[in-house]
Amino acid sequence: xxxxxxxxxxxxxxxxxxxxxxxxxxxxxxxxxxxxxxxxxxxxxxxxxxxxxxxxxxxxxxxxxxxxxxxxxxxxxxxxxxxxxxxxxxxxxxxxxxxxxxxxxxxxxxxxxxxxxxxxxxxxxxxxxxxxxxxxxxxxxxxxxxxxxxxxxxxxxxxxxxxxxxxxxxxxxxxxxxxxxxxxxxxxxxxxxxxxxxxxxxxxxxxxxxxxxxxxxxxxxxxxxxxxxxxxxxxxxxxxxxxxxxxxxxxxxxxxxxxxxxxxxxxxxxxxxxxxxxxxxxxxxxxxxxxxxxxxxxxxxxxxxxxxxxxxxxxxxxxxxxxxxxxxxxxxxxxxxxxxxxxxxxxxxxxxxxxxxxxxxxxxxxxxxxxxxxxxxxxxxxxxxxxxxxxxxxxxxxxxxxxxxxxxxxxxxxxxxxxxxxxxxxxxxxxxxxxxxxxxxxxxxxxxxxxxxxxxxxxxxxxx
Amino acid sequence: xxxxxxxxxxxxxxxxxxxxxxxxxxxxxxxxxxxxxxxxxxxxxxxxxxxxxxxxxxxxxxxxxxxxxxxxxxxxxxxxxxxxxxxxxxxxxxxxxxxxxxxxxxxxxxxxxxxxxxxxxxxxxxxxxxxxxxxxxxxxxxxxxxxxxxxxxxxxxxxxxxxxxxxxxxxxx
Numbered sequence: 001x002x003x004x005x006x007x008x009x010x011x012x013x014x015x016x017x018x019x020x021x022x023x024x025x026x027x028x029x030x031x032x033x034x035x036x037x038x039x040x041x042x043x044x045x046x047x048x049x050x051x052x053x054x055x056x057x058x059x060x061x062x063x064x065x066x067x068x069x070x071x072x073x074x075x076x077x078x079x080x081x082x083x084x085x086x087x088x089x090x091x092x093x094x095x096x097x098x099x100x101x102x103x104x105x106x107x108x109x110x111x112x113x114x115x116x117x118x119x120x121x122x123x124x125x126x127x128x129x130x131x132x133x134x135x136x137x138x139x140x141x142x143x144x145x146x147x148x149x150x151x152x153x154x155x156x157x158x159x160x161x162x163x164x165x166x167x168x169x170x171x172x173x174x175x176x177x178x179x180x181x182x183x184x185x186x187x188x189x190x191x192x193x194x195x196x197x198x199x200x201x202x203x204x205x206x207x208x209x210x211x212x213x214x215x216x217x218x219x220x221x222x223x224x225x226x227x228x229x230x231x232x233x234x235x236x237x238x239x240x241x242x243x244x245x246x247x248x249x250x251x252x253x254x255x256x257x258x259x260x261x262x263x264x265x266x267x268x269x270x271x272x273x274x275x276x277x278x279x280x281x282x283x284x285x286x287x288x289x290x291x292x293x294x295x296x297x298x299x300x301x302x303x304x305x306x307x308x309x310x311x312x313x314x315x316x317x318x319x320x321x322x323x324x325x326x327x328x329x330x331x332x333x334x335x336x337x338x339x340x341x342x343x344x345x346x347x348x349x350x351x352x353x354x355x356x357x358x359x360x361x362x363x364x365x366x367x368x369x370x371x372x373x374x375x376x377x378x379x380x381x382x383x384x385x386x387x388x389x390x391x392x393x394x395x396x397x398x399x400x401x402x403x404x405x406x407x408x409x410x411x412x413x414x415x416x417x418x419x420x421x422x423x424x425x426x427x428x429x430x431x432x433x434x435x436x437x438x439x440x441x442x443x444x445x446x447x448x449x450x451x452x453x454x455x456x457x458x459x460x461x462x463x464x
Numbered sequence: 465x466x467x468x469x470x471x472x473x474x475x476x477x478x479x480x481x482x483x484x485x486x487x488x489x490x491x492x493x494x495x496x497x498x499x500x501x502x503x504x505x506x507x508x509x510x511x512x513x514x515x516x517x518x519x520x521x522x523x524x525x526x527x528x529x530x531x532x533x534x535x536x537x538x539x540x541x542x543x544x545x546x547x548x549x550x551x552x553x554x555x556x557x558x559x560x561x562x563x564x565x566x567x568x569x570x571x572x573x574x575x576x577x578x579x580x581x582x583x584x585x586x587x588x589x590x591x592x593x594x595x596x597x598x599x600x601x602x603x604x605x606x607x608x609x610x611x612x613x614x615x616x617x618x619x620x621x622x623x624x625x626x627x628x629x630x631x632x633x634x635x636x637x
Contacts, residue, residue, distance in 0.1 A: 005504065005603030129539060137543035141561045149568040157575045164582065172504070175596060190583075191590035194600065198586040199506035200516040205582035208525045209575065216571045223564065426505040426603065 005426045012418045015268040023267050030408035037401020040394045049119035051394045058377045058389035063117040065369045070110035071224050076253025077103030078158040079217040082210040093424045094273045099257050100162040105409040107155045109402055143227045150223040157216050161209045167192050168423045221249040234311040235376045244296045251289035255361035258282050262355040273420050283354040287343035294336045314379045324375050327367050334364025465593040469608025470629030475507045478605040481627035482512040488623050492616050502606040524581045525574045532573015536566035
């Protein structure tokens with residue numbers, strides 16, 4: 001059933017003013033995970049970074065895995081949202097804000113992890129490009145300095161990309177509330193009125209941001225991949241790493257987006273807005289990325305195997321047949337063998353089906369990051385330096401708590417911001433917009449905001 | 465800030481109201497810039513909306529990108545030259561790696577400029593007086609005149625009604 005503008009506003013503002021018991025249970029769960037991480041990090045600060053399982057030669061492990069994983073997850077939002085905006089995909093409207101929020105929070109978590117990793121987070125400002133007492137600047141030749149610039153730009157861009165289309169919705173909340181809440185939302189809305197000048201400027205700004213943010217998103221994960229590819233370590237020094245990481249990031253990002261949407265749908269009662277069609281469309285994207293991931297993984301491994309270089313083959317066999325084989329094959333199952341049939345068969349590409357496939361992909365992609373980092377470091381070029389790595393409870397707790405932190409940020413955000421853009425849904429209701437964007441043959445059965453057939457025909461004057 | 469306004473359910477009616485007011489502006493001697501149209505969503509394809517269309521934010525974004533890129537170039541090049549480490553014959557200011565910083569700064573420049581241009585162009589933040597009506601959230605479009613001369617109010621009311629408004633309201637009294 002088609003909703004009116006008034007119903008849309010009522011339904012989407014409802015979660016901001018009413019909180020269910022399930023929501024508080026989810027918040028309590030996420031907070032407990034975060035607190036566990038805070039305790040583990042406090043212990044690490046007190047005892048030193050030796051409480052991690054890092055050693056020579058495995059200087060990177062869980063922390064960098066988490067870093068790459070969360071930066072990858074961030075690709076869900078802004079990149080997908082920007083592409084859908086530029087292609088004017090009408091089904092995007094209920095999806096974009098859920099996606100953009102994922103980006104901002106996962107980049108934030110990703111940016112925090114290197115601070116934990118350096119062991120002395122209070123010295124993190126050394127990465128900021130300013131001359132210190134000895135007039136030495138950061139080394140701009142280092143991929144770690146590139147990371148700083150890329151992640152800062154991406155965080156700024158994705159926060160702006162999230163905030164701009166939220167301004168009119170902040171104004172809607174302001175107008176629907178009173179007291180202190182009205183004042184706070186008034187500030188957040190910056191005094192937005194909805195004049196035509198403001199709408200025009202906002203739409204142009206969103207268009208520019210969508211154009212700019214796509215190359216930024218691609219560059220961020222490419223640069224993260226160069227943290228590895230610029231290093232002479234077996235299986236790292238490869239030109240395929242840039243696109244491989246970007247594809248993997250989009251893959252894991254879409255999976256995270258589907259999971260977030262499924263969660264919000266239940267917790268905030270958004271069943272009428274986040275419909276099966278959205279999960280089906282995202283499921284198709286996830287299927288495409290799963291196939292692409294398999295292609296890249298096969299190409300990367302085949303090249304190493306065919307080259308038959310002893311240092312690379314040591315890593316190759318470690319991950320496929322020896323120590324890391326269980327993790328490797330779980331990864332293949334989670335990223336390819338389980339999700340592909342679920343997503344390829346239309347009958348299985350339901351909300352539950354896509355959520356199950358997404359769960360396996362998230363697990364599989366975390367393992368993929370781990371298998372890129374650790375086996376290569378354990379088996380560098382010179383065999384005398386080979387070593388082993390075992391994670392400690394501190395690292396495992398920090399990893400788990402990063403998921404709790406993400407969940408908590410997302411839940412809190414959903415209480416202060418409408419998780420579906422109200423004004424964009426209203427635009428989808430305009431008959432003029434439908435006629436302009438939909439194929440002529442379908443005008444007799446007009447399509448609504450999410451691409452679902454509406455019950456009645458258009459008014460005669462519009463249909464003509 | 466006082467506003468005399470009416471609400472219209474359809475953008476066509478809002479367009480008629482704007483046209484009527486604009487035609488009346490020369491006759492009644494008020495500035496057409498005092499006409500305001502407020503809605504809960506953008507309306508494309510209508511003159512009252514499209515008259516504000518402009519390409520200047522794109523040009524500003526390109527300029528911002530150029531400024532960002534220049535800053536990136538100067539940051540990397542000047543800092544590397546200020547501390548000339550021994551590079552074994554390799555370039556002291558390598559274009560490949562510096563290019564990455566320059567690229568990110570180009571993008572950052574474009575993003576920040578777009579944000580500033582939006583705020584300036586949309587006249588935000590503006591906490592002085594918000595013209596709004598609860599019915600805008602139901603999809604109606606507000607068309608009105610800001611600070612109308614007292615003696616013209618009855619005439620403006622009748623013009624707004626002619627365009628299809630059932631009621632004419634005032635805000636900010």
